[in-house]
Ligand code: SF4
């Protein structure tokens with residue numbers, strides 16, 4: 001029995017009220033994951049030993065020590081196989097990750113997992129609290145309304161974030177190239193080699209500039225992972241998208257809540273599919289708040305455009321496809 005406030009995605013019930021919390025949880029998880037990968041030796045390149053460390057082991061092509069003296073078919077097969085398995089296949093896997101993600105999930109990764117996107121949203125939020133608008137460059141028609149209380153508190157949070165986030169990002173990303181233990185011992189002794197200093201300062205400055213001045217423009221026009229997902233998601237007949245139930249558009253109150261929550265400046269009510277949508281689902285939550293739980297006009301859909309029926313996800317929040325059809 002369908003329940004108001006629930007959306008159905010391939011048999012998984014997702015509570016609309018919790019959609020925002022789920023997204024924040026996945027974003028925090030991925031930030032912690034990126035920070036943990038080099039620390040736990042899951043994946044990093046060690047510039048000191050010139051070794052790629054994968055799950056604690058130095059990555060090797062795995063050729064037998066005497067492979068060069070085997071001039072027979074078995075020796076040649078061994079070399080070819082090891083190169084394919086240990087050099088070509090891993091690269092193919094890495095290179096296909098974002099095209100495949102885009103093909104099946106559109107820009108879902110950008111909206112739900114990307115650590116940089118999460119920090120941009122935090123920067124938007126703090127700018128909104130301090131200046132009454134999301135962007136430094138001026139007010140936009142879709143800027144949300146906000147209270148102007150506690151400005152001093154938000155100024156302090158902004159100042160702390162402007163130091164901690166770029167510095168933590170600098171330390172974490174430098175750890176992908178220099179052993180994290182080396183970095184920490186240099187920080188504790190406050191005695192840095194050129195490589196560590198350059199890594200931390202370079203990444204910190206990049207993060208600070210992108211957080212203050214660039215933000216989601218980077219997601220739209222620069223990020224190659226985002227652009228690959230955008231292109232493959234656009235071309236894919238099955239990628240995850242936001243579906244507007246155009247048949248019920250007369251129930252829209254024109255409150256514009258769906259536009260105000262959209263940090264990518266998408267207008268989700270327009271029939272034209274916008275490639276900048278990161279499938280964050282904030283417009284789904286906003287419309288359900290306005291029209292009542294389970295009655296919102298948006299939902300997740302796969303292979304859907306606003307003019308076609310969804311392929312495998314029911315169009316209605318709170319209804320199965322059978323309910324809709326009957
Ligand atoms: S249109 Fe909706 S799902 Fe897409 S980015 Fe904007 S708020 Fe998120």
Ligand code: SF4
Pocket residue numbers: 251252253254255256257258259269286287288290291297
């Ligand atoms: S949130 Fe829903 S009701 Fe409000 S403008 Fe958007 S589609 Fe219409």
